[in-house]
Amino acid sequence: MRLSQASDFALRILMLLASKKEPITIEAMSERLGLVKSHVMKISAKLHRAGIVKSQRGRIGGVSLASKPLEITVGQVVRIIESDFAAVECMHDKQSTCSFMPRCKLQKQCMLQLKRF
Numbered sequence: 001m002r003l004s005q006a007s008d009f010a011l012r013i014l015m016l017l018a019s020k021k022e023p024i025t026i027e028a029m030s031e032r033l034g035l036v037k038s039h040v041m042k043i044s045a046k047l048h049r050a051g052i053v054k055s056q057r058g059r060i061g062g063v064s065l066a067s068k069p070l071e072i073t074v075g076q077v078v079r080i081i082e083s084d085f086a087a088v089e090c091m092h093d094k095q096s097t098c099s100f101m102p103r104c105k106l107q108k109q110c111m112l113q114l115k116r117f
Contacts, residue, residue, distance in 0.1 A: 026041050026044060
């Protein structure tokens with residue numbers, strides 16, 4: 001499994017937020033991390049919808065963590081950001097063309113590994 005840049009960016013954003021006591025704006029995060037503002041905005045919105053971060057509008061607004069940093073796991077963040085964890089064809093929702101199905105033991109092992117992650 002290979003993670004996308006979005007997961008990398010999300011983890012960077014969360015590490016930055018964990019180091020701040022006050023909310024930080026999207027623009028400030030973008031500048032501090034050297035990331036494009038639209039990427040930071042999109043990833044922050046996903047993290048907000050998932051309840052990982054909270055946002056506040058206004059003069060003293062910005063984005064901050066919704067919980068303590070140690071309560072957020074890398075696996076949790078990656079599952080929010082990544083859209084496809086299918087390591088093999090049979091893990092997709094659609095019909096598999098694999099000749100080993102339905103007796104394949106790989107599918108079961110892959111699913112167990114993903115649940116641990």
